[in-house]
Every structure is written in C-alpha cells, then in structure tokens.
Amino acid sequence: MTNQNDETPPPSRQRRAAGHPHVAVRISRSGGVAGITRRWQAEAPRGDEAQWVAAIEDCPWEEAVGYDDHASRADDFMWRIVAVIRHDERSITLPDEYVTGPWQHLVGVVRDASTR
Secondary structure, X not given: OXXXXXOOOOHHHHHHXXXXXXXEEEEEEEEOOOOOOEEEEEEOOOOOHHHHHXXXXXXXXXXXXXXXXXXXXXXXXXXXXXXXXXXXXXXXXXXXXXXXXXXXXXXXXXXXXXXX
C-alpha cells in the first residue's frame, strides 16, 4: 500500500533527476472496419534510452509530412505517433501504408514495452 504522504517522486522523475533522459512514446491507431482506436504508450526502460532515442530519430519525421496529399479510403487505419525526448516533442499522423521501416520498428518497440 502506498502512503499518500510519501514524498518519493515517480520513477520517471527519479531518472531525470539522475541525469537519464526522459524518453516516452504514445501511439494511437484509429479506423479500420470496426472504427476502434487502439492506444499504446511507454517510457524507455532504464538503460534502454539510447536505443529508444535512435529508434525515434531514425524515423523520417520531416519527410513524412507530405503524406497529406494521400487520399484516405474508408476503413483505412490512421496512426498518431507522439515521441518525447527530454523536452523535445515530435508528433505526426500517418496513414497505415506509411507505417513501414523505421516507423514500424518504433511502433513495435512501444507495443512490446507497453505490454510488460
């Protein structure tokens, strides 16, 4: 049982105070035939921050912005990805067909971490 008067900061704040970068990713996938939105979110486990930063930075954030010309079809999945490294936040919305290569890798990393 946790004492509500406990002054111990949460683990993510403890890591930041110790000089570890705060790395977190939120992902949502909406659409599909059922129209159900699925969500995953996770923070990089201690010691894995560098791998998460690399996975985030490998994604073509600037190049993917031009997807807006894509004519979405009914029942397509749309992905919303928000990544935070320290105070730097990046976000993008992509159609399912763009979630390949580094995007697919990042989604897999976050999905795996969110189920632990």
